[in-house]
Amino acid sequence: MKLNQLSVFLENKPGRLSEPCKVLAQAGINILTLSLADTQQFGILRLIVREWEQAKVELEKAGCVVNITEVVAIEVADQAGGLESVLEMIEAADINVEYIYAFTYRSGDKAIIVFRFENPDAAIETLQGKGVNVIGPVALYDRIGQ
């Protein structure tokens, strides 16, 4: 049920963001969603792509430092309070969230949020137990298509 997220180390200098994007473009890999965390000196680019193994190889070949982390995609209602209700469950269950970001894609009245949990397995179990829809890679790629 977990997604493999790529993280890429970036120096905070002009042109540094386009480098990994160019590598992925040349390999024909589509970025499904991304988030960028940055400080004055460096940043961490987090990417969700379907061909994550190939992307890792290509990025490393291009000299990038890449790290793979398991994240969880969760469906929330795309309306006021949608995210909040899921966060409430997470908080109540004492689950630690490292960071979150959203998919640009939406289906019907649902939005998809990427969660980086300290312990993804425990989080999945808890949330599924409460009826939250956790979207695995197969279902996700199916929905998003090419």
Place this chain on the structure above:
Amino acid sequence: MAEFAFENRIWDTAEKMDRQERQTLQLERLGATVERVAAKVPFYNEALRAAGVSADSIKSIEDVRRLPMTTKEDLRQHYPLGFLAVGREALVRLHGSSGTTGKPTFVGYTAADRELWAGLCARFLVAGALRPEHLVHIAFGYGLFTGGFGLHYGVEKVGAAILPAAAGNTHRQIMLLQDLAADVLVCTPSYSLQIAEVARAQGVDPRELPIRFGHFGGEPWTEDMRTAIEKELNIMAFNNYGLSEVIGPGVAGECAARQGMHIQEDHFIVECLDPDTLEPVPQGQPGELVFTSLTKEAMPVIRYRTRDIAVLDTSPCACGRTTTRMSRVIGRTDDMLIIRGVNVFPSQIEEALLRVEQTAPHYLVEVERPGTLDKMTVHVEIRPEDFSDRMSEMQSLRDRIDREIHSVTGIRVQVDLVAPQTLERSLGKAKRVIDHRKK
């Protein structure tokens, strides 16, 4: 007497001579040396005259400070043997220092010099556990470099057996260590780690090799490297110091206490000076080591500037030797940086990085003076194993580096994490410092 890991033996009673008595001996020998070089070496004859000093005017050890200094450049200008104080027929050996640029500088030895050299090496070898019943595996190069021959003579003097394995072919070195069961390994500190690494790669546990002690020198190393060597090879590692211009190895070496290297002061006068002002630094402060030889025949040196930075310690040592001790070489005057009045060496940055990680990543120090204050930035290449998708972990890595650099150097720097393989690499010696300040 303190508890040591092995019996504390002293090779030469001169090592525990009364300090006052030794100073009297130094003074007498200094006068004789100055008299000889004034008569035999044109460079010194001229320099002494220019300084207005003669052997007669030397009344106390402090008078050494009135003598002219000698630099590597002076030796170069009198290439190849302009500093000889004896005729060439009196020589029994020539050695040369590895000039990183250009020609080597040559040094000569008479029979008495070679005997002295052997005795000085015997002193630190015995201080560092060598016994006549041992077998010593010497993996130093035997060539112009003084390391191989110096240690060889020292071991011979002590009466132990030598396996002159010489440098190179690590697989063969490992085979010899296994089959002949040497007790002591002599090589550069980095080569000992190479032996451990190659052994491991070929399925041999380096901790199972029979060696129990190691005498390492010929290049600067750190206390963290000692820890790594001792762990990897399961041995006790000793540091020794010397340079060909002064005599070669044997100028100083560690005892069982391993709290600095005992300087053989009955044969050398050591000074620790501020490299800019050439004034003595306060005790306990790092400074450039300057040596005057007291008994060498072929090529005595007066106040030879080593460009090596270390700290001197005159406090009594648990081993009973009464000589001044020197710390490891913590830097070279060539790469010393003065940041807001504080002396900083690239080796200190490396030490700080080693404290954060097991092996130091590639780094580059950049110094500038944007306004009136110096600003130092340390660019550190992050390695895949250090990288995390969590910002908090990356920040904490940076903070740890920041803290360690501050604790080692005493100054605040800016730590900049950069992508791997982005810092300039030059062949051989890595470029570690870029100083943008106008001199």
